Amino acid sequence: MNDLTQPFKRLPVALIGTGSYVPERRLTNSDLEKMVDTTNEWIVERTGIEERRIAAPDEKTSDMATNAARKAMEAAGARPGEIDLIIVATITPDPFTPSTACYVQANIGAVNAAAFDISAACSGFLYALKTAVQYIGCGQARTALIIASEKLSHIVNWEDRSTCVLFGDGAGAAVLRTGTGIEGDSAILASDIGADGTLTDILLVPGGGSAIPTTEENIHEKLYTVAMRGNELFRHAVQHMKDSALSLIKRTGIDPNDIALVVPHQANLRIINAVTARLGIPPEKVFVNLQKYGNTSGAACIIALDEALRAGRAKKGDIVLMVTFGAGLTWSSAAIRI
Ligand code: COA
Numbered sequence: 001m002n003d004l005t006q007p008f009k010r011l012p013v014a015l016i017g018t019g020s021y022v023p024e025r026r027l028t029n030s031d032l033e034k035m036v037d038t039t040n041e042w043i044v045e046r047t048g049i050e051e052r053r054i055a056a057p058d059e060k061t062s063d064m065a066t067n068a069a070r071k072a073m074e075a076a077g078a079r080p081g082e083i084d085l086i087i088v089a090t091i092t093p094d095p096f097t098p099s100t101a102c103y104v105q106a107n108i109g110a111v112n113a114a115a116f117d118i119s120a121a122c123s124g125f126l127y128a129l130k131t132a133v134q135y136i137g138c139g140q141a142r143t144a145l146i147i148a149s150e151k152l153s154h155i156v157n158w159e160d161r162s163t164c165v166l167f168g169d170g171a172g173a174a175v176l177r178t179g180t181g182i183e184g185d186s187a188i189l190a191s192d193i194g195a196d197g198t199l200t201d202i203l204l205v206p207g208g209g210s211a212i213p214t215t216e217e218n219i220h221e222k223l224y225t226v227a228m229r230g231n232e233l234f235r236h237a238v239q240h241m242k243d244s245a246l247s248l249i250k251r252t253g254i255d256p257n258d259i260a261l262v263v264p265h266q267a268n269l270r271i272i273n274a275v276t277a278r279l280g281i282p283p284e285k286v287f288v289n290l291q292k293y294g295n296t297s298g299a300a301c302i303i304a305l306d307e308a309l310r311a312g313r314a315k316k317g318d319i320v321l322m323v324t325f326g327a328g329l330t331w332s333s334a335a336i337r338i
Contacts, residue, residue, distance in 0.1 A: 010137035011178040014186035015336055017078065019071025020306035021064050022053040022170040022293055029165070036161040043165045048269025052168025052294030054153045062094045062103035064171035065149035068299075069108055072306075076175035078143055080108050083175075085135055085144040086115040089124025089298040091205070091327070092151045093117060104147065113145070121203070122265050122326025123193065124148050124298025125172065126334050130191040136178045147173040148298035155205055157225035166267070167226070168294035172302025185317060190252045191334040192244050199236065203228045203327040233329075234271060240331040241265070241275045245323045248333045249279075256280055259335075260318035263308055265325060266290035266300035275323065287313055297326065314338050 028051040029040035043049055055064065065088055073080070088101040101115035120127035125148035132144035149171035156164050176188070207223025208214050214224065241264065249256055262281050264272050266289060276286050287308040296303060301324050314320050316338055323333040 011139060013133045013136045013176050013178050013188045015174050015188060015338070016177050016186070017072045017074070017076025017175045018173065018302065018306040018309055019068045019073070019075055020170065020172040020303040021067035021071065022303065023055040023059060023064070025054045025056065026051050027054050027168075032165055035158060036164060038161045038165055046270070047166060048288070048290055049165065049294045050291045053170055055151050055169040059151070060094045060103075061090055061092050061149045061151045062100045062107065064151070064169065065100060065104050065147045065173070066107040068149065068171035068173040069104055069145055069147055072145065072173035072175050073108070076177070078145075078175045078177070080110045081112055082143045083110040083113045083145045085132060085141040086110060086113045087128040087132055087144065087146045088117045089120060089128040089146070089148040090117055090150055091119055091121050091124070091297060092154055100149065110145065120193075120298065120326065120330045120332070121328060122267065122295070122297045122300065123324045123328070123330035123332040124326070125302045126191060126322060126324050126332035127193050127330070129174070129176070129188065129334055130193050130332070132176050133188050133191060136176060142178060144176045145173060146176060147171060148302050150297040150299050152226075152297055155225055157222045160225070162230060163226050163228055166295050168296050170293055170296040170299045170303050172299045172306055174302060174305075185337055187337045189254070189319070189335040189337055190248055191332065192248045193330070193332040194240070194244060195328045195330045197328065199329045202233050202236070202329065234268070236329055237267065237271050237325045238274045238278070240325050240329065241271070241323045241333075242278045244331045244333040245275070245279055245321060248321070248335055252335055254319060254335060258319055259285065259321045261308060261314045262286045262321045262323070263301055263305045264323050266293065266304055267295040309338065
């Protein structure tokens with residue numbers, strides 16, 4: 001889905017602060033060797049992941065979201081009362097309803113904000129970004145807080161070696177704004193979101209919803225955990241991430257050489273390498289932190305962006321390209337001038 005530039009004159013939208021949070025507990029590959037039939041070598045070679053973070057039993061998705069949000073607001077210099085929109089991207093909400101965004105709103109005291117969740121799995125953060133850009137661009141909001149937060153450890157089958165080695169918990173957040181407070185040329189230059197609903201069965205949590213409601217039997221069968229055909233997903237991921245990024249580059253007229261940093265979804269190092277090689281982006285311009293956190297779904301790309309910015313990997317005026325894919329299938333990309 002591309003940006004429609006007509007007939008509206010859109011307001012410029014800038015990313016003015018980011019924040020992230022990961023739980024303290026580390027689960028290393030050698031810990032996993034004691035839980036399932038796997039090895040550190042296999043996990044590192046096939047994925048690049050060395051360890052992941054696991055939330056405490058009483059640590060909710062909204063708690064992690066709130067921690068990340070507070071850091072993003074601090075970086076942006078945004079006060080709670082200024083925020084008029086909160087979007088949380090998550091597939092592991094606190095309860096199914098009300099939204100996790102409403103819990104965050106209460107936690108941070110953003111009394112003037114509308115709040116809702118969106119579900120686009122690992123593409124969730126950039127889906128939230130595009131949604132917020134539309135609200136702000138059309139004058140319906142001025143300051144938006146967008147967050148992706150996941151407690152995936154809760155929906156992982158810890159007996160399934162083909163999935164449990166991949167995922168981790170964490171949250172990332174960003175503040176978007178128009179009008180005063182925007183420094184220099186900072187801007188969300190363009191974004192792209194897409195989906196292919198014919199491929200819902202490649203990656204899903206089958207049970208617990210209206211299709212397969214929770215019963216004692218399907219809890220026993222672990223139907224509330226992630227089921228995935230990793231091999232097929234891998235191929236679709238490379239294809240869609242490459243296509244989404246290329247269409248964005250073409251539409252914006254950005255010279256790929258002018259991209260200072262690519263911050264991709266952090267699912268698998270081999271996917272990242274395959275996509276960026278096809279885009280002609282050299283490895284030194286690609287930010288990777290999946291070795292520390294595994295795949296934190298929608299949170300992965302914004303945790304990575306936050307770490308990259310705090311590490312000085314992109315400076316004011318640089319163009320950063322983000323690109324993701326996830327269950328749905330969904331995919332998304334965004335070009336951001338920092
Ligand atoms: N440890 C050791 N062996 C494992 C293993 C593990 N943790 N997980 C799977 N294997 C085995 C398989 O059983 C299979 O054995 P077999 O050949 O005897 O049947 C073998 O390794 C190869 O499995 P395969 O699934 O073909 O491996 P792969 O090279 O495709 O790598 C993934 C598996 C999951 C790492 C890879 O497909 C992937 O990353 N896919 C995308 C997943 C993803 O990104 N998901 C999130 C989307 S947002």
